[in-house]
Amino acid sequence: MRRVLWTLAAVLLALVAFVWLFNYWGxxxxxxxxxxxxxxxxxxxxxxxxxxxxxxxxxxxxxxxxxxxxxxxxxxxxxxxxxxxxxxxxxxxxxxxxxxxxxxxxxxxxxxxxxxxxxxxxxxxxxxxxxxxxxxxxxxxxxxxxxxxxxxxxxxxxxxxxxxxxxxxxxxxFRPERYQEDASRTPEWNRGAYLVQGLGHCGACHTARNALGGMRDVVDLSGGLIPMQNWYAPSLASTGEAGVADWRVEDIQELLATGNSPRGTALGPMAEVVLHSTQYLEPRDLRAIAVYLKSLPPAPGDSDPREVPRASPTLIERGGQIYQDRCAACHGDQGQGVAGAYPPLDGNRAVTMPVTANLVQVVLHGGFPPATRGQPRPFGMPPFAPVLSDGDVAAVLTYIRSAWKNKAAPVTELTVAQQRASRRE
Structure with missing residues (x-):
């Protein structure tokens, strides 16, 4: 037993010495x-x-x-x-x-x-x-x-x-790293990679963190929940989340420059990024970022939509009625939206993502694109937290996620209640 204790003490001492040397010496x-x-x-x-x-x-x-x-x-x-x-x-x-x-x-x-x-x-x-x-x-x-x-x-x-x-x-x-250009890529691609991985620190939000706040890879952009904000920074590689492999470069540039494009709208923390940062970047840098993001290797696809659990007809009916009363005037009876003003909900991957945090946030607390030089007076969505109960929010989101071409899992009342409570804290 004494030998085991001495061995454990020696190992612990060696670990402490390693930590000290790595951080304080040299x-x-x-x-x-x-x-x-x-x-x-x-x-x-x-x-x-x-x-x-x-x-x-x-x-x-x-x-x-x-x-x-x-x-x-x-x-x-x-x-x-x-x-x-x-x-x-x-x-x-x-x-x-x-x-x-x-x-x-x-x-x-x-x-x-x-x-x-x-x-x-x-x-x-x-x-x-x-x-x-x-x-x-x-x-x-x-x-x-x-x-x-x-x-x-x-x-x-x-x-x-x-x-x-x-x-x-x-x-x-943490390991200090210098950006190394990829000689097999174009200068434009390398500029985009440099901005995204370095100064832009996109992975700080778009990468999952463990219980200690660590990331497996700072250049990983597979999506993650932003701590303490209850917003989900979606994967920039998954076509089911925020991947842009099938977007036109011009549409990506427009989103970063104005907060709005034919393919998406910036809300929440991303709206702040556009407001304070990307709208001021030179067009060539926005294009470089777009080229880099389009090249990201695709993430594995989601599960077969036929396996998605279905909500009860009663819940769907309740959600449909709320949608007609509260949402259809802007987003359309068929979720088609209004071009340049209100985004479509039918076929919108922001609606059908497995992680529903952003949907709940927008319905409860509103969704406001940034006011930018290219879009000085954007249309926003008012908060419904004062007028809709947790059950109402869950019902209308469940309806939207299963209506038209959408096939996504229901939103539970517990999920809504947890996010409402965390905002009060």
Whole structure:
């Protein structure tokens, strides 16, 4: 027994040593000083564009607060993370950072003093951004007006608030990676892959996470539930979810530029991405993203629709009546919709996806496309949470998912109740 205990202790010590070496040893200390010369206008303009591509301001700006001054609360399953001040204020922002410090933050997930950053900051993806682009981002940020706003301490549960826990997490789920161009692909494809995998960090939402918040692969885009938001970021490879292999490149570009296209509409978190980021991208970059997304290997197909369970005739009848009373005026008696205004529901894969979280969200809380330059006054859908019960919502969604050409499983009242309750929390 003593020998077994000593063996277990030695193994545990070896694991601890490995974690420590992987996270704390081997990286040279950064002694560079903050630059004093102002950046060039060209560099600032390039950095501003890249900040839009990375949607940096959305997280690093508190509602009603100064741009990039931090303070926005980001809810996670482990507690609340508050975005940091990244204006060039010397006391509370990054005014004393050097370009090398900033590179280390994006590429290695470490702050100026070397402590490990919480992966709500998506350095798992940003490690793929080139050094030149990171430098341009840094030059843009240091050109902003400094805002003296102290960073709020995170409110994470123990042990997730410890550096030791972060060290273990990084050992399991993080390896700094540089984007490597695929010589067998076109420059346009490689540009799209670089934007999606790096600055765009699309996988941060469109990839499933495990109980510890880890991802099996940061370039996996097979879909996942966005923690704490109850929105599902659908698979970008599955034709039954949000795969675009059969879309025209122009339709993908239009969706990213305006939030609406003949093939789909951006709602929920994706509407925010279009509003704050993709609508500002150059057409050539939007086209590159579209080309890359069209090339994703197709995901395995869903089960045979003949195997889908059927709802009771009584529930279908109830849902059909609610649809006629509440929905048909916009979406049509046959779910055909109105081009350019209200999306069709008949044959709409957003309606028939196995995961129904987004449908429930839209009916309960409304669906609002972004107001963009290409679509300044989009048509939205009002929330029905005040006027429809959980049973009503389940009934009308079950009806829509089984009407016309649609063949999808019923939505349960429990599913609706859970999402309504989580929103109140």
């Amino acid at each position: 990286g040279p200390r950064v002694h560079d000083k903050a630059p004093t010369a102002p950046p060039s206008r060209e560099q600032v303009a390039r950095g501003a564009y890249l900040a839009r591509a990375g949607n940096c301001m959305l997280c690093h700006t508190e509602r009603g607060g100064a741009a990039y001054a931090g303070g926005r609360a980001i809810e996670t399953p482990f507690g609340t993370v508050y975005a940091s001040n990244i204006t060039p204020d010397a006391e509370t922002g990054i005014g004393n950072w050097s370009a090398a410090h900033f590179r280390r933050a994006l590429h290695e997930g470490r702050s100026r003093d070397g402590h490990l950053l919480i992966p709500a900051f998506p350095y798992t993806h940003l490690s793929r951004v080139t050094g030149a682009d990171v430098d341009a981002l840094f030059d843009y940020l240091r050109s902003l007006p400094p805002v003296n706003k102290p960073n709020r301490p995170h409110r994470l549960r123990w042990p997730y608030d410890t550096q030791a826990a972060l060290a273990v997490w990084r050992t399991l789920y």
